[in-house]
Amino acid sequence: MTRSEENYLKTIFHLGGHKGTSIATNAIAEQMETKPSSVTDMARKLAQKGLLHYKKYQGVSLTEIGKEKALSIIRKHRLWEVFLVEKLDFAWDEVHEVAEQLEHIKSEKLIDKLDELLDFPKYDPHGDPIPTKDGKFMERDKKLLSEMPISASGVCVGVKDSSAPFLKFLDKNKIALGNAIQVLEKEDFDQSLRIAMEGRELRISHQIASNLYVKIE
Amino acid sequence: MTRSEENYLKTIFHLGGHKGTSIATNAIAEQMETKPSSVTDMARKLAQKGLLHYKKYQGVSLTEIGKEKALSIIRKHRLWEVFLVEKLDFAWDEVHEVAEQLEHIKSEKLIDKLDELLDFPKYDPHGDPIPTKDGKFMERDKKLLSEMPISASGVCVGVKDSSAPFLKFLDKNKIALGNAIQVLEKEDFDQSLRIAMEGRELRISHQIASNLYVKIE
């Protein structure tokens, strides 16, 4: 499989094409910053190879084999991200770009050994689950901070937006995965929150709260 | 720079195009398992980019910038080989293929941090020197075993042929880099050697002896 094909499969997976859901040509094009006509070409090719379900004008979804391939790339991406943070001291906002390259390295032994070196991590630096070798997904039972009721408490376990600006903002405000958190008050006016985190008290805008995942206890 | 361009530069470096020596189109084609006409095309392109000296029918050599780029790729290749052996328990005959892919990953920070993780190694698993960040080469003072005089002694420090079959042969016969070695006898008939290595006595064919580097003490 070519690098481009792999990127299409991964994108389609992330857009939800693993559950039978049909993904629109335009959505893929936008996500990949390419043109719809290019997507059509690739859809035909990947369908031909048995990796996608595709009917003209009806969008695409992943076949079983396509799903396996996508999961394998996601597994590699996330394991490399863990490696970069744990072994090479990258910050969590620096790893994605490099992992986008590393995920295409072809060597089963490499990724198995890497998994072992990292002690078989279950989650990547952004809290996203790492598929097992045989494609099993262990999605965590988590909720957006913005959806937590008042006085509920939990632990930060992930981010929805994992763009560098958001991650840097969290760093600056000492909001890290693993931190305990409790909702103290919700402001009706702008839906901002007052929260307790690791002894401190913070005010959090709705935009932030709707991009932070919390595991309820 | 594209992956293909990088591979051309690296190959030309290895064929000796760093010293003003002019490298023939055919030699490059053979080494890269491609056709001479493809080499011509690429030569024109890389010359255009200022990475090669190229005059029609006169072969190519690396410019200063071309040499820098080549060294940077060789540095990455060898650092990744060390990583695979030291951190992921790859055998020294398994690393080359994977390093051929990893050498093209683009991230200065990645390679600097990797260098640090490995404790700034000077040589790769095959005894080849790892260029420093600024392209300095530390070639060791070594000799082929086949060229050592009788009763001379030294330490195995590298292989000339680093193909998997040769490396596996060395493993099977417990000949490893770092081993002390002494030439006991040279057979005139077939130029085979009797050597002492780590307590044992071995008979070594000329073909083997002419692919093993020894550092004389």
Add this chain to the structure above:
DNA sequence: AGCTATTTTTAGATTTGTCTAAATATAATT
């Protein structure tokens, strides 16, 4: 020096992945 063999380059074709512009199908709105 002249002829032959080899090396190298050119010309034209192919594959992959992309693009633009135009045509067509589907969806939304009056």
Add this chain to the structure above:
DNA sequence: AATTATATTTAGACAAATCTAAAAATAGCT
């Protein structure tokens, strides 16, 4: 239901990297 807007596909082109076959230049050999 007809019209308009949007989404998708087709047709044709392009750049990168390669190939084959033919032409041209260089090297090697009487």
